[in-house]
Amino acid sequence: MSVRLTDITEDMVAEDQIRFPRVFSMTLKEKAIRTLVMGGGTLILLYGLNRFGFFSDKFWGSLGKLWTMFGQMFPPTGWDQIDIFAHAIGETLAMAIIGSLIGGILALPFACMASKNLMPIRPIQFSFRRFADVLRSADYLIWGLVFVRALGLGPVSGIMAIIIIDTGILITLYSEALENIDRKPIDGIKASGGGRLQVLRFGVMPQVLPVLLSNALYMFESNTRAATILGIVGAGGIGFLLSDNLRAFEFSNACTIILMIIAVVYVIDYMSKKLRERFIHGDRVSQGHDRPMERVARKMNE
Amino acid sequence: MMKLESITKEFGALTAVDNVTLEVPKGQMLGIIGRSGAGKSTLLRMINRLGDATSGTIIFQDEDTVVDVNSLKGQELRDWRTRCAMIFQQFNLVPRLNVITNVLMGRINYSSVLKTLFVMFSPGERALAIRALDRLDVSAQALQRADTLSGGQQQRVAIARALVQEPKVLLADEPIASLDPRNAQIVMDALKTINQEDGITVICNLHTLDTAKKYCDRVVGMKLGKVIFDGHPDELTDEQAKDIYMSGAEADEEFSAAITSTAI
Numbered sequence: 001m002s003v004r005l006t007d008i009t010e011d012m013v014a015e016d017q018i019r020f021p022r023v024f025s026m027t028l029k030e031k032a033i034r035t036l037v038m039g040g041g042t043l044i045l046l047y048g049l050n051r052f053g054f055f056s057d058k059f060w061g062s063l064g065k066l067w068t069m070f071g072q073m074f075p076p077t078g079w080d081q082i083d084i085f086a087h088a089i090g091e092t093l094a095m096a097i098i099g100s101l102i103g104g105i106l107a108l109p110f111a112c113m114a115s116k117n118l119m120p121i122r123p124i125q126f127s128f129r130r131f132a133d134v135l136r137s138a139d140y141l142i143w144g145l146v147f148v149r150a151l152g153l154g155p156v157s158g159i160m161a162i163i164i165i166d167t168g169i170l171i172t173l174y175s176e177a178l179e180n181i182d183r184k185p186i187d188g189i190k191a192s193g194g195g196r197l198q199v200l201r202f203g204v205m206p207q208v209l210p211v212l213l214s215n216a217l218y219m220f221e222s223n224t225r226a227a228t229i230l231g232i233v234g235a236g237g238i239g240f241l242l243s244d245n246l247r248a249f250e251f252s253n254a255c256t257i258i259l260m261i262i263a264v265v266y267v268i269d270y271m272s273k274k275l276r277e278r279f280i281h282g283d284r285v286s287q288g289h290d291r292p293m294e295r296v297a298r299k300m301n302e
Numbered sequence: 303m304m305k306l307e308s309i310t311k312e313f314g315a316l317t318a319v320d321n322v323t324l325e326v327p328k329g330q331m332l333g334i335i336g337r338s339g340a341g342k343s344t345l346l347r348m349i350n351r352l353g354d355a356t357s358g359t360i361i362f363q364d365e366d367t368v369v370d371v372n373s374l375k376g377q378e379l380r381d382w383r384t385r386c387a388m389i390f391q392q393f394n395l396v397p398r399l400n401v402i403t404n405v406l407m408g409r410i411n412y413s414s415v416l417k418t419l420f421v422m423f424s425p426g427e428r429a430l431a432i433r434a435l436d437r438l439d440v441s442a443q444a445l446q447r448a449d450t451l452s453g454g455q456q457q458r459v460a461i462a463r464a465l466v467q468e469p470k471v472l473l474a475d476e477p478i479a480s481l482d483p484r485n486a487q488i489v490m491d492a493l494k495t496i497n498q499e500d501g502i503t504v505i506c507n508l509h510t511l512d513t514a515k516k517y518c519d520r521v522v523g524m525k526l527g528k529v530i531f532d533g534h535p536d537e538l539t540d541e542q543a544k545d546i547y548m549s550g551a552e553a554d555e556e557f558s559a560a561i562t563s564t565a566i
Contacts (some may be wrong), residue, residue: 002466003433005412008426016429022445023402258458 069251072295078253085241089264092237095158096224096268102159103166104216110167111174117179118204121122128171135168140226144235155236162223162230170219178204179209210279215259217272217279224268228261303327304349304471304503309358311527318344321358325554328364328470331504333535334544335511341527342507346473349505350386351379357496362386368542380383384411386462388539391476393456401440401459404448405431408466413459429465438492454485461492464499472496474506478513490517495505511543 017024027032053059107109112118114128143164147157186203190283194202238257243255317466319341322340326332344564349360351371355391364383374382375489383488387408393405399470409427410418417423423431435441438458443451448459457477463553464472478486499505507515514521515535523531523538523546 003430003437003465005426005430008429008433012433014423016432017425020432020441020444023432024425048450147532 011025015167034205041264048155052137065258072251073255075254076248076256078256081253082161082256085238085260088231088238088241089260092227092231092239093224093264093268095155095230096227097160097239099159099162100166100216100220100223103163103170105221105302106163107167107170107174108212109177109274110171114154114171114175118200132168132171132175135164137168140230141233144233146228150235153234153236158227158230158235158237161235162226165226166219166223170215172174172213173215173219174208177208177215181207213275214279217276221265225265228265303363303542305359305363306349307361307363308356308360309345309360310347310356311348312342312356315526319325319348319355322521322524322527322529324529324532326505328495328503329501331494331517331519332506333514333520334505334507334522334524335509335514337508338544340524342524343475344479345524346391346443346505346507349473350383350388352388358545379493380411385469386471386473387467388473388475389457389460389477391479393453393460393480395448395456395460395463398425398447400445400447401435401451402428402431402444404459404463405434405462405466408434408463411467421557425545430466431462436464437461437495438462448543452485454561455483457481457485457553457566458492461496465496469502471505474504476507476509479552485487493517511538511547 019259031189058296084229104156110128110132114125114132116122116125119128137301140161143161144158151157151160175248185207189199226240227237228242229239231237231241232243234240238261242254242261245251245257303323305335306322306324306326309315309319314370322341322345336342336343344353348355349371351374352474355372362369362371369382371382378491393402394486395406396428401408403421405554406423406427409423409431412427413423432441432444435444438461440455440458443459448456450476451459455518477493478489481489490513493504493506496502506514506518508518515538518535521531521533522529522544525546533539
């Protein structure tokens with residue numbers, strides 16, 4: 001029989017509350033966990049803020065100074081040095097591009113070794129994963145410092161730092177993509193008599209390639225941002241000029257540099273996002289299961 | 303009563319639905335048959351405005367209201383979608399939510415947005431959801447996550463979600479195309495029961511002729527976006543069925559209704 005909300009009586013509700021108590025209210029345990037998590041979170045936050053002086057007069061009093069500093073940044077100056085800045089930004093970009101390219105390629109064989117489905121020998125797979133963890137656990141600046149000590153000042157140290165981090169993160173991202181692939185095409189290639197390399201080439205690669213490229217591009221964006229500050233530890237690029245000007249209280253020069261960095265990072269992010277959408281889009285179009293006509297139309301438009 | 307008048311849908315150069323005119327009386331169980339790509343899904347999606355028609359009008363009329371479907375927007379459009387429920391080939395439940403919450407989604411347009419965002423539904427609505435699940439024999443799974451259910455169970459949950467919307471019309475887009483024959487039968491039986499007991503108009507896209515013949519009062523055959531048959535399922539001759547399901551060169555081959563059958 002049909003049931004409408006207006007037909008539901010209090011007796012029916014009472015009856016259902018006995019049959020399915022958890023549909024009507026949370027259990028005591030769930031309520032307790034919720035209270036604990038919310039209360040605990042608030043407490044940790046308040047304690048931490050207080051401990052580090054966020055509620056002190058010193059913090060609120062210095063906000064004025066920050067404002068003055070901002071005031072000194074405008075109008076931006078140093079346009080006579082613009083060619084020097086531009087050259088340094090070019091160096092920064094070159095560092096990001098070279099580091100990302102080498103890291104992106106280097107990570108692929110390591111990622112295969114670190115994937116459970118491609119490397120069945122567990123201890124080897126496990127140790128490649130941990131190796132990746134070691135690479136990425138120290139941040140860009142720390143590797144930058146290490147390489148500046150070993151190789152001296154300049155972009156080479158920055159590129160090395162980027163390669164290390166890029167490889168470390170991409171091994172993890174690549175291998176997760178590799179582990180999440182669909183078995184069906186692989187079985188299809190195997191069933192046609194394909195060997196290991198052919199399975200890798202036709203069963204695995206077409207599935208993951210867009211994801212890998214997208215990951216590598218995402219890292220390139222991240223590397224561009226990292227490259228702008230690597231100069232602070234002497235590892236080449238615009239960061240050196242920026243920290244130099246900040247230390248000399250040349251805030252308005254620093255402002256020009258910061259604006260240039262923002263513009264460059266914005267352009268790189270935008271281009272990379274467009275490219276990534278391309279890869280992912282091409283990958284996902286075929287999901288329109290219930291809309292065959294729209295799928296056909298989309299294909300025709302392309 | 304629902305009236306579709308010269309409905310056309312174009313995707314660029316492709317005409318998916320071509321000048322379709324249909325009148326569906328209240329309480330009818332209508333089956334739309336045709337090959338993949340005949341425009342069945344596109345037509346259905348235009349009725350509840352998941353897709354917009356390129357031209358033509360859709361009028362819904364009952365005792366107290368007249369709705370000009372194509373002109374709706376905002377709250378009026380959401381109200382229309384609530385009254386014109388839809389179930390899908392892939393069930394379209396939210397996999398990570400439990401079954402009862404999925405069914406309660408059928409009530410989200412009945413109370414304030416803020417309340418629904420915190421999943422605050424009244425005890426009466428919760429009881430209603432349980433009754434709907436009872437009716438489709440899946441209430442035992444009420445607290446399980448939707449993605450732990452079998453396809454047949456998921457489709458029944460989807461029907462329960464549609465039911466608590468208290469709709470006037472139920473659109474079913476290939477509801478059994480992803481199900482095994484046994485589950486397909488359970489789902490089609492449920493749709494028929496709802497149609498007969500609740501007086502809800504059911505418009506159902508089907509791949510197969512025999513399912514349409516078994517369950518529907520009326521069959522509409524579509525081919526390349528056009529309606530090429532409209533009548534009682536018994537009036538459909540083999541010749542016409544052949545025309546619906548076959549094209550060009552294939553048409554010379556011998557046709558038997560069995561090839562479109564999944565025998566449920």
